[in-house]
Amino acid sequence: MLPRHGIRLPFQKEPARSQPTAELTDISQVILPFSYATEASVMPAVSLYDTVNKGTPLSTIEDDPIAIVCSSVMGAVSGEREIQHPLYGTLHCAVIDCMPSLPAPEVPVPLTEELTVEQILETAESADIIDELDGVPLILKLREWQQSGCDFLAADGIEIEPFASSACAVLREHPEQVLEGLRLAALCVGAARYHIAACLPGSIRRAITHRIGKDYLYQTDSLYPKAEPVRFGKRDGRYTVKYGSAVQKIGVQACLALYRAVYLGESHDRCTVTVAGDAVPHPQNVSVPFGTTVQQVLAYCGITEPPDYLVLGEQMTGTTALTMDIPILAGMTCLLAFTAKAIRPIQTRTCIGCGRCVQVCHADLLPFEINRRFRNMHYERLRNLSPERCDGCNACSYICPCGIDLAATIEEAKHIGNTVAVELEGDTDA
Numbered sequence: 362m363l364p365r366h367g368i369r370l371p372f373q374k375e376p377a378r379s380q381p382t383a384e385l386t387d388i389s390q391v392i393l394p395f396s397y398a399t400e401a402s403v404m405p406a407v408s409l410y411d412t413v414n415k416g417t418p419l420s421t422i423e424d425d426p427i428a429i430v431c432s433s434v435m436g437a438v439s440g441e442r443e444i445q446h447p448l449y450g451t452l453h454c455a456v457i458d459c460m461p462s463l464p465a466p467e468v469p470v471p472l473t474e475e476l477t478v479e480q481i482l483e484t485a486e487s488a489d490i491i492d493e494l495d496g497v498p499l500i501l502k503l504r505e506w507q508q509s510g511c512d513f514l515a516a517d518g519i520e521i522e523p524f525a526s527s528a529c530a531v532l533r534e535h536p537e538q539v540l541e542g543l544r545l546a547a548l549c550v551g552a553a554r555y556h557i558a559a560c561l562p563g564s565i566r567r568a569i570t571h572r573i574g575k576d577y578l579y580q581t582d583s584l585y586p587k588a589e590p591v592r593f594g595k596r597d598g599r600y601t602v603k604y605g606s607a608v609q610k611i612g613v614q615a616c617l618a619l620y621r622a623v624y625l626g627e628s629h630d631r632c633t634v635t636v637a638g639d640a641v642p643h644p645q646n647v648s649v650p651f652g653t654t655v656q657q658v659l660a661y662c663g664i665t666e667p668p669d670y671l672v673l674g675e676q677m678t679g680t681t682a683l684t685m686d687i688p689i690l691a692g693m694t695c696l697l698a699f700t701a702k703a704i705r706p707i708q709t710r711t712c713i714g715c716g717r718c719v720q721v722c723h724a725d726l727l728p729f730e731i732n733r734r735f736r737n738m739h740y741e742r743l744r745n746l747s748p749e750r751c752d753g754c755n756a757c758s759y760i761c762p763c764g765i766d767l768a769a770t771i772e773e774a775k776h777i778g779n780t781v782a783v784e785l786e787g788d789t790d791a
Protein backbone atom coordinates (compact mmCIF):
# COMPACT_ATOMS: atom_id res chain seq x y z
CA MET A 362 0.00 0.00 0.00
CA LEU A 363 1.07 3.57 -0.56
CA PRO A 364 2.02 5.47 2.58
CA ARG A 365 -1.03 7.11 4.14
CA HIS A 366 0.48 10.47 4.86
CA GLY A 367 1.18 11.80 1.41
CA ILE A 368 3.84 11.36 -1.21
CA ARG A 369 5.56 13.94 -3.32
CA LEU A 370 6.06 13.10 -6.97
CA PRO A 371 7.60 15.25 -9.67
CA PHE A 372 5.67 16.81 -12.54
CA GLN A 373 6.08 14.09 -15.10
CA LYS A 374 3.74 14.56 -18.05
CA GLU A 375 6.74 14.26 -20.28
CA PRO A 376 7.90 12.27 -22.12
CA ALA A 377 4.53 10.48 -22.45
CA ARG A 378 2.68 13.62 -23.56
CA SER A 379 4.97 14.29 -26.52
CA GLN A 380 5.19 10.72 -27.79
CA PRO A 381 2.78 9.53 -30.49
CA THR A 382 0.09 7.28 -29.07
CA ALA A 383 1.04 3.64 -29.52
CA GLU A 384 -1.62 1.23 -30.71
CA LEU A 385 -1.47 -2.06 -28.82
CA THR A 386 -2.82 -4.66 -31.24
CA ASP A 387 -0.63 -7.68 -30.58
CA ILE A 388 -2.22 -8.96 -27.40
CA SER A 389 -2.76 -12.57 -26.45
CA GLN A 390 -5.76 -12.39 -24.15
CA VAL A 391 -8.43 -10.08 -22.79
CA ILE A 392 -10.49 -10.41 -19.61
CA LEU A 393 -13.92 -8.79 -19.91
CA PRO A 394 -16.75 -8.67 -17.38
CA PHE A 395 -20.10 -10.04 -18.50
CA SER A 396 -21.55 -6.78 -17.21
CA TYR A 397 -20.74 -3.71 -15.18
CA ALA A 398 -22.72 -2.93 -12.04
CA THR A 399 -26.35 -3.86 -12.47
CA GLU A 400 -29.13 -5.05 -10.24
CA ALA A 401 -30.62 -7.14 -13.05
CA SER A 402 -29.83 -10.80 -13.55
CA VAL A 403 -26.97 -11.42 -15.98
CA MET A 404 -26.94 -14.47 -18.26
CA PRO A 405 -23.66 -15.24 -20.07
CA ALA A 406 -24.31 -15.33 -23.80
CA VAL A 407 -21.08 -17.14 -24.67
CA SER A 408 -19.60 -20.39 -23.45
CA LEU A 409 -16.27 -22.18 -23.54
CA TYR A 410 -14.59 -22.34 -27.00
CA ASP A 411 -17.18 -20.03 -28.60
CA THR A 412 -15.69 -17.73 -31.20
CA VAL A 413 -16.46 -14.06 -30.72
CA ASN A 414 -16.02 -11.03 -32.92
CA LYS A 415 -15.51 -7.44 -31.96
CA GLY A 416 -18.91 -6.25 -30.76
CA THR A 417 -20.29 -9.71 -29.84
CA PRO A 418 -22.41 -9.31 -26.68
CA LEU A 419 -21.02 -11.40 -23.84
CA SER A 420 -24.26 -11.54 -21.88
CA THR A 421 -27.97 -10.99 -22.01
CA ILE A 422 -29.59 -8.74 -19.43
CA GLU A 423 -33.25 -8.24 -20.14
CA ASP A 424 -33.99 -5.52 -17.62
CA ASP A 425 -30.81 -3.51 -18.17
CA PRO A 426 -29.47 -3.95 -21.74
CA ILE A 427 -27.14 -0.97 -21.33
CA ALA A 428 -25.08 -2.97 -18.78
CA ILE A 429 -24.19 -5.64 -21.36
CA VAL A 430 -20.49 -5.75 -22.26
CA CYS A 431 -19.40 -6.67 -25.80
CA SER A 432 -16.16 -8.28 -26.89
CA SER A 433 -13.38 -5.84 -27.75
CA VAL A 434 -11.44 -8.38 -29.86
CA MET A 435 -11.85 -11.28 -32.22
CA GLY A 436 -11.05 -14.52 -30.40
CA ALA A 437 -12.21 -17.66 -28.63
CA VAL A 438 -13.60 -17.93 -25.12
CA SER A 439 -11.10 -19.94 -23.09
CA GLY A 440 -12.68 -19.70 -19.64
CA GLU A 441 -14.51 -17.75 -16.98
CA ARG A 442 -13.00 -16.06 -13.94
CA GLU A 443 -14.05 -14.09 -10.93
CA ILE A 444 -11.71 -11.18 -10.33
CA GLN A 445 -11.35 -8.55 -7.63
CA HIS A 446 -10.84 -5.34 -9.53
CA PRO A 447 -9.48 -2.45 -7.44
CA LEU A 448 -11.79 0.03 -9.20
CA TYR A 449 -14.86 -2.07 -10.00
CA GLY A 450 -15.00 -4.64 -7.20
CA THR A 451 -15.93 -8.25 -7.85
CA LEU A 452 -16.47 -8.99 -11.54
CA HIS A 453 -17.51 -12.20 -13.21
CA CYS A 454 -15.46 -12.25 -16.42
CA ALA A 455 -15.00 -14.08 -19.68
CA VAL A 456 -11.40 -14.85 -20.69
CA ILE A 457 -10.93 -14.50 -24.45
CA ASP A 458 -7.83 -15.70 -26.31
CA CYS A 459 -7.23 -13.26 -29.15
CA MET A 460 -6.96 -14.19 -32.80
CA PRO A 461 -4.95 -11.98 -35.08
CA SER A 462 -7.17 -9.58 -36.99
CA LEU A 463 -6.28 -6.91 -39.47
CA PRO A 464 -6.99 -3.41 -38.18
CA ALA A 465 -9.82 -1.87 -40.17
CA PRO A 466 -8.75 1.13 -42.24
CA GLU A 467 -10.02 4.35 -40.74
CA VAL A 468 -11.95 5.80 -43.65
CA PRO A 469 -14.79 8.12 -42.70
CA VAL A 470 -18.07 7.11 -44.28
CA PRO A 471 -19.55 10.22 -45.84
CA LEU A 472 -23.05 10.58 -44.50
CA THR A 473 -25.43 11.61 -47.23
CA GLU A 474 -27.61 13.40 -44.74
CA GLU A 475 -27.43 14.45 -41.12
CA LEU A 476 -28.63 11.75 -38.75
CA THR A 477 -31.63 12.52 -36.63
CA VAL A 478 -31.14 12.98 -32.92
CA GLU A 479 -32.82 9.62 -32.26
CA GLN A 480 -30.48 7.89 -34.74
CA ILE A 481 -27.41 9.37 -33.04
CA LEU A 482 -28.69 8.29 -29.63
CA GLU A 483 -29.40 4.79 -30.88
CA THR A 484 -25.89 4.63 -32.33
CA ALA A 485 -24.36 5.77 -29.02
CA GLU A 486 -26.34 3.08 -27.24
CA SER A 487 -25.51 0.24 -29.61
CA ALA A 488 -21.83 1.23 -29.67
CA ASP A 489 -21.65 0.83 -25.85
CA ILE A 490 -19.91 4.16 -25.37
CA ILE A 491 -18.76 4.73 -21.80
CA ASP A 492 -17.74 8.21 -20.69
CA GLU A 493 -14.22 8.03 -19.29
CA LEU A 494 -14.90 10.95 -16.94
CA ASP A 495 -17.10 8.87 -14.67
CA GLY A 496 -17.50 5.40 -16.20
CA VAL A 497 -21.19 6.07 -16.97
CA PRO A 498 -22.68 4.94 -20.32
CA LEU A 499 -22.88 8.01 -22.55
CA ILE A 500 -26.43 7.19 -23.60
CA LEU A 501 -27.66 7.55 -20.00
CA LYS A 502 -26.09 10.98 -19.70
CA LEU A 503 -27.36 12.21 -23.07
CA ARG A 504 -30.92 11.01 -22.44
CA GLU A 505 -30.96 12.61 -19.01
CA TRP A 506 -29.72 15.96 -20.31
CA GLN A 507 -32.11 15.76 -23.20
CA GLN A 508 -34.88 15.66 -20.62
CA SER A 509 -33.45 18.13 -18.11
CA GLY A 510 -32.08 20.58 -20.70
CA CYS A 511 -28.51 21.56 -21.47
CA ASP A 512 -27.43 25.05 -22.58
CA PHE A 513 -23.74 24.33 -22.96
CA LEU A 514 -21.81 21.10 -23.46
CA ALA A 515 -18.07 20.89 -22.80
CA ALA A 516 -15.67 18.13 -23.79
CA ASP A 517 -13.55 18.03 -20.64
CA GLY A 518 -9.89 17.42 -21.44
CA ILE A 519 -8.54 19.01 -18.24
CA GLU A 520 -6.35 16.35 -16.76
CA ILE A 521 -5.34 15.39 -13.31
CA GLU A 522 -1.83 16.48 -12.55
CA PRO A 523 0.99 15.58 -12.78
CA PHE A 524 1.05 12.39 -14.88
CA ALA A 525 -2.03 11.86 -17.01
CA SER A 526 -1.88 13.04 -20.63
CA SER A 527 -4.28 10.66 -22.36
CA ALA A 528 -6.87 13.38 -23.07
CA CYS A 529 -4.10 15.61 -24.41
CA ALA A 530 -2.91 12.78 -26.67
CA VAL A 531 -6.41 12.15 -28.01
CA LEU A 532 -6.91 15.86 -28.67
CA ARG A 533 -3.53 16.25 -30.29
CA GLU A 534 -4.14 13.37 -32.68
CA HIS A 535 -7.88 13.56 -33.34
CA PRO A 536 -9.09 17.12 -32.73
CA GLU A 537 -11.51 17.22 -35.67
CA GLN A 538 -13.08 13.90 -34.69
CA VAL A 539 -13.42 14.89 -31.02
CA LEU A 540 -15.06 18.17 -32.05
CA GLU A 541 -17.45 16.43 -34.42
CA GLY A 542 -18.38 13.87 -31.73
CA LEU A 543 -18.99 16.77 -29.35
CA ARG A 544 -21.17 18.51 -31.94
CA LEU A 545 -23.27 15.36 -32.34
CA ALA A 546 -23.66 15.04 -28.56
CA ALA A 547 -24.61 18.73 -28.31
CA LEU A 548 -27.20 18.19 -31.03
CA CYS A 549 -28.69 15.31 -29.04
CA VAL A 550 -29.10 17.33 -25.84
CA GLY A 551 -30.13 20.56 -27.56
CA ALA A 552 -27.06 22.50 -26.41
CA ALA A 553 -26.73 25.59 -28.57
CA ARG A 554 -23.08 26.02 -27.60
CA TYR A 555 -20.20 23.67 -26.99
CA HIS A 556 -16.42 23.63 -26.79
CA ILE A 557 -13.42 21.53 -25.85
CA ALA A 558 -11.80 22.57 -22.55
CA ALA A 559 -8.17 21.73 -21.83
CA CYS A 560 -5.02 23.11 -20.30
CA LEU A 561 -2.44 22.46 -23.00
CA PRO A 562 1.15 23.52 -23.56
CA GLY A 563 1.56 26.21 -26.22
CA SER A 564 2.88 24.03 -29.03
CA ILE A 565 0.07 21.47 -28.76
CA ARG A 566 -2.54 24.20 -28.35
CA ARG A 567 -1.33 25.98 -31.49
CA ALA A 568 -1.32 22.75 -33.49
CA ILE A 569 -4.89 21.97 -32.43
CA THR A 570 -6.22 25.47 -33.11
CA HIS A 571 -4.55 25.32 -36.51
CA ARG A 572 -6.75 22.29 -37.25
CA ILE A 573 -10.08 23.19 -35.63
CA GLY A 574 -9.85 26.95 -35.17
CA LYS A 575 -9.84 28.98 -31.97
CA ASP A 576 -13.57 29.13 -31.38
CA TYR A 577 -13.96 25.60 -30.12
CA LEU A 578 -10.91 25.26 -27.87
CA TYR A 579 -11.07 26.85 -24.44
CA GLN A 580 -7.73 26.97 -22.69
CA THR A 581 -8.33 26.86 -18.93
CA ASP A 582 -6.07 29.08 -16.89
CA SER A 583 -5.70 26.66 -14.01
CA LEU A 584 -5.29 22.94 -13.66
CA TYR A 585 -7.27 20.12 -12.15
CA PRO A 586 -9.13 20.12 -9.80
CA LYS A 587 -9.82 23.85 -9.64
CA ALA A 588 -10.18 24.31 -13.38
CA GLU A 589 -13.69 24.74 -14.74
CA PRO A 590 -14.47 23.47 -18.23
CA VAL A 591 -16.57 26.60 -18.76
CA ARG A 592 -15.91 30.14 -17.64
CA PHE A 593 -18.90 31.77 -16.05
CA GLY A 594 -19.88 35.38 -16.02
CA LYS A 595 -16.63 37.02 -17.05
CA ARG A 596 -16.71 39.41 -19.94
CA ASP A 597 -13.81 38.03 -21.86
CA GLY A 598 -15.42 37.28 -25.18
CA ARG A 599 -16.69 34.10 -26.63
CA TYR A 600 -16.42 31.84 -23.59
CA THR A 601 -18.65 33.82 -21.31
CA VAL A 602 -21.57 31.78 -20.03
CA LYS A 603 -24.32 33.19 -17.86
CA TYR A 604 -24.55 32.04 -14.27
CA GLY A 605 -27.35 29.54 -13.87
CA SER A 606 -26.89 28.05 -17.35
CA ALA A 607 -27.26 24.30 -17.56
CA VAL A 608 -23.71 23.20 -18.33
CA GLN A 609 -22.71 19.57 -18.75
CA LYS A 610 -19.48 17.83 -19.66
CA ILE A 611 -18.34 14.61 -21.28
CA GLY A 612 -14.88 13.18 -21.87
CA VAL A 613 -12.87 13.71 -25.04
CA GLN A 614 -12.52 9.94 -25.49
CA ALA A 615 -16.31 9.58 -25.35
CA CYS A 616 -16.58 12.29 -28.05
CA LEU A 617 -14.10 10.40 -30.22
CA ALA A 618 -16.01 7.15 -29.65
CA LEU A 619 -19.28 8.83 -30.71
CA TYR A 620 -17.62 10.11 -33.88
CA ARG A 621 -16.29 6.63 -34.64
CA ALA A 622 -19.64 4.99 -33.94
CA VAL A 623 -21.52 7.35 -36.24
CA TYR A 624 -19.02 7.68 -39.10
CA LEU A 625 -17.13 4.37 -38.95
CA GLY A 626 -19.74 2.08 -37.44
CA GLU A 627 -17.31 1.08 -34.66
CA SER A 628 -18.27 0.04 -31.16
CA HIS A 629 -16.42 1.56 -28.22
CA ASP A 630 -13.90 -1.19 -27.62
CA ARG A 631 -10.66 0.56 -26.65
CA CYS A 632 -9.31 3.45 -24.65
CA THR A 633 -6.16 5.53 -24.43
CA VAL A 634 -4.21 5.10 -21.21
CA THR A 635 -1.19 7.04 -19.98
CA VAL A 636 1.48 4.64 -18.76
CA ALA A 637 4.02 6.48 -16.61
CA GLY A 638 5.97 6.46 -13.36
CA ASP A 639 9.65 5.97 -12.57
CA ALA A 640 9.46 2.16 -13.05
CA VAL A 641 8.32 2.53 -16.67
CA PRO A 642 11.26 2.48 -19.15
CA HIS A 643 9.13 3.87 -22.01
CA PRO A 644 6.39 6.15 -20.65
CA GLN A 645 3.76 6.79 -23.31
CA ASN A 646 0.10 6.90 -24.14
CA VAL A 647 -1.14 3.56 -25.36
CA SER A 648 -4.42 2.76 -27.07
CA VAL A 649 -5.57 -0.65 -25.80
CA PRO A 650 -8.64 -2.85 -26.29
CA PHE A 651 -10.79 -3.04 -23.16
CA GLY A 652 -9.93 -6.16 -21.22
CA THR A 653 -6.18 -6.01 -21.95
CA THR A 654 -4.41 -6.89 -18.73
CA VAL A 655 -2.25 -4.36 -16.93
CA GLN A 656 0.59 -6.84 -17.25
CA GLN A 657 0.46 -6.79 -21.07
CA VAL A 658 0.35 -2.98 -21.17
CA LEU A 659 3.26 -2.62 -18.76
CA ALA A 660 5.27 -5.24 -20.69
CA TYR A 661 4.67 -3.25 -23.87
CA CYS A 662 6.16 -0.20 -22.12
CA GLY A 663 9.23 -2.16 -21.07
CA ILE A 664 8.41 -3.43 -17.56
CA THR A 665 9.52 -6.99 -17.05
CA GLU A 666 9.23 -7.32 -13.25
CA PRO A 667 6.26 -6.29 -11.09
CA PRO A 668 6.81 -2.69 -9.93
CA ASP A 669 6.95 -1.91 -6.22
CA TYR A 670 3.78 0.16 -6.51
CA LEU A 671 1.07 0.06 -9.09
CA VAL A 672 -1.59 2.78 -9.20
CA LEU A 673 -4.69 2.69 -11.40
CA GLY A 674 -6.15 6.06 -12.17
CA GLU A 675 -3.77 8.68 -10.88
CA GLN A 676 -1.76 9.37 -7.79
CA MET A 677 -4.24 11.90 -6.37
CA THR A 678 -7.41 9.93 -6.99
CA GLY A 679 -5.99 6.59 -8.03
CA THR A 680 -6.19 3.23 -6.34
CA THR A 681 -3.30 0.93 -5.64
CA ALA A 682 -3.42 -2.49 -7.22
CA LEU A 683 -1.77 -5.54 -5.73
CA THR A 684 -1.61 -7.55 -8.94
CA MET A 685 -0.94 -6.88 -12.63
CA ASP A 686 -3.40 -9.60 -13.64
CA ILE A 687 -6.38 -7.27 -13.90
CA PRO A 688 -7.99 -5.80 -17.00
CA ILE A 689 -8.05 -2.22 -18.26
CA LEU A 690 -11.73 -1.30 -18.39
CA ALA A 691 -13.81 1.66 -19.47
CA GLY A 692 -13.10 4.72 -17.35
CA MET A 693 -9.40 3.99 -16.73
CA THR A 694 -7.12 6.58 -18.27
CA CYS A 695 -3.85 6.29 -16.36
CA LEU A 696 -1.60 3.49 -15.18
CA LEU A 697 1.33 4.37 -12.94
CA ALA A 698 4.19 2.12 -11.87
CA PHE A 699 6.71 3.24 -9.24
CA THR A 700 9.80 1.92 -7.55
CA ALA A 701 10.01 2.10 -3.77
CA LYS A 702 12.57 4.92 -4.26
CA ALA A 703 9.93 7.23 -5.74
CA ILE A 704 7.48 6.71 -2.89
CA ARG A 705 9.04 8.67 -0.10
CA PRO A 706 6.63 9.51 2.70
CA ILE A 707 6.60 13.18 3.56
CA GLN A 708 7.36 13.98 7.14
CA THR A 709 4.24 15.46 8.66
CA ARG A 710 4.55 18.84 10.32
CA THR A 711 2.10 21.21 11.95
CA CYS A 712 0.02 23.43 9.66
CA ILE A 713 1.83 26.66 8.82
CA GLY A 714 -1.32 28.38 7.55
CA CYS A 715 -0.07 28.84 4.00
CA GLY A 716 -3.61 28.53 2.57
CA ARG A 717 -2.63 26.35 -0.38
CA CYS A 718 -5.24 23.73 0.52
CA VAL A 719 -7.93 26.42 0.29
CA GLN A 720 -6.64 27.62 -3.08
CA VAL A 721 -6.83 24.18 -4.68
CA CYS A 722 -10.13 23.04 -3.20
CA HIS A 723 -12.64 23.07 -6.03
CA ALA A 724 -15.48 22.57 -3.53
CA ASP A 725 -14.59 25.91 -1.89
CA LEU A 726 -13.95 24.32 1.50
CA LEU A 727 -11.44 25.23 4.19
CA PRO A 728 -9.53 21.94 4.48
CA PHE A 729 -7.07 23.18 7.13
CA GLU A 730 -9.94 24.42 9.29
CA ILE A 731 -11.91 21.19 8.97
CA ASN A 732 -8.76 19.30 9.93
CA ARG A 733 -8.20 21.53 12.96
CA ARG A 734 -11.80 21.30 14.18
CA PHE A 735 -11.87 17.56 13.72
CA ARG A 736 -8.58 17.02 15.54
CA ASN A 737 -9.80 19.19 18.41
CA MET A 738 -13.19 17.42 18.47
CA HIS A 739 -15.10 20.65 17.77
CA TYR A 740 -17.79 18.66 16.05
CA GLU A 741 -20.53 21.29 16.24
CA ARG A 742 -18.33 23.82 14.47
CA LEU A 743 -17.37 21.17 11.98
CA ARG A 744 -20.89 21.02 10.66
CA ASN A 745 -20.78 24.65 9.53
CA LEU A 746 -17.69 23.85 7.46
CA SER A 747 -19.69 21.40 5.28
CA PRO A 748 -17.17 18.55 5.03
CA GLU A 749 -19.88 16.51 3.24
CA ARG A 750 -19.26 18.64 0.13
CA CYS A 751 -15.77 17.11 -0.21
CA ASP A 752 -15.56 14.57 -3.04
CA GLY A 753 -12.19 13.20 -1.92
CA CYS A 754 -10.21 14.54 -4.89
CA ASN A 755 -7.10 14.62 -2.64
CA ALA A 756 -5.79 17.87 -4.07
CA CYS A 757 -5.46 19.45 -0.61
CA SER A 758 -3.38 16.55 0.71
CA TYR A 759 -1.25 16.63 -2.40
CA ILE A 760 -0.50 20.33 -2.20
CA CYS A 761 0.07 20.63 1.55
CA PRO A 762 3.77 21.41 2.14
CA CYS A 763 3.48 19.97 5.66
CA GLY A 764 2.39 16.55 4.46
CA ILE A 765 -0.95 16.67 6.26
CA ASP A 766 -3.38 14.13 4.84
CA LEU A 767 -6.30 16.53 4.90
CA ALA A 768 -8.49 14.51 2.55
CA ALA A 769 -8.35 11.46 4.84
CA THR A 770 -9.33 13.55 7.86
CA ILE A 771 -12.15 15.23 5.96
CA GLU A 772 -13.46 11.82 4.93
CA GLU A 773 -13.65 10.87 8.61
CA ALA A 774 -15.16 14.23 9.48
CA LYS A 775 -17.94 13.71 6.95
CA HIS A 776 -19.23 10.68 8.80
CA ILE A 777 -18.76 11.85 12.33
CA GLY A 778 -20.61 15.11 11.67
CA ASN A 779 -23.95 13.33 11.40
CA THR A 780 -23.61 11.01 14.33
CA VAL A 781 -21.91 13.04 17.05
CA ALA A 782 -22.66 16.58 18.11
CA VAL A 783 -20.33 17.56 20.89
CA GLU A 784 -19.50 21.11 21.80
CA LEU A 785 -16.86 21.28 24.44
CA GLU A 786 -17.81 23.36 27.43
CA GLY A 787 -16.15 26.73 27.37
CA ASP A 788 -14.94 26.37 23.81
CA THR A 789 -14.72 29.91 22.58
CA ASP A 790 -12.14 29.36 19.92
CA ALA A 791 -13.95 30.77 16.91
Ligand code: SF4
Pocket residue numbers: 721722723724725726728750751752753754755756757758767768771
Ligand atom coordinates in the same frame (compact mmCIF):
# COMPACT_ATOMS: atom_id res chain seq x y z
S1 SF4 B 1 -10.22 16.42 -1.00
FE1 SF4 B 1 -12.06 17.56 -0.45
S2 SF4 B 1 -11.34 19.27 0.79
FE2 SF4 B 1 -9.56 18.43 -0.30
S3 SF4 B 1 -9.40 19.68 -2.17
FE3 SF4 B 1 -10.63 17.87 -2.69
S4 SF4 B 1 -12.76 18.51 -2.35
FE4 SF4 B 1 -11.46 20.02 -1.31
Ligand code: SF4
Pocket residue numbers: 711712713714715716717718719728729760761762763764765767
Ligand atom coordinates in the same frame (compact mmCIF):
# COMPACT_ATOMS: atom_id res chain seq x y z
S1 SF4 C 1 -1.80 23.50 2.83
FE1 SF4 C 1 -1.23 22.45 4.72
S2 SF4 C 1 0.09 23.89 5.78
FE2 SF4 C 1 -1.02 25.07 4.20
S3 SF4 C 1 -2.87 25.84 5.28
FE3 SF4 C 1 -3.44 23.91 4.33
S4 SF4 C 1 -3.10 22.40 5.96
FE4 SF4 C 1 -1.99 24.21 6.55
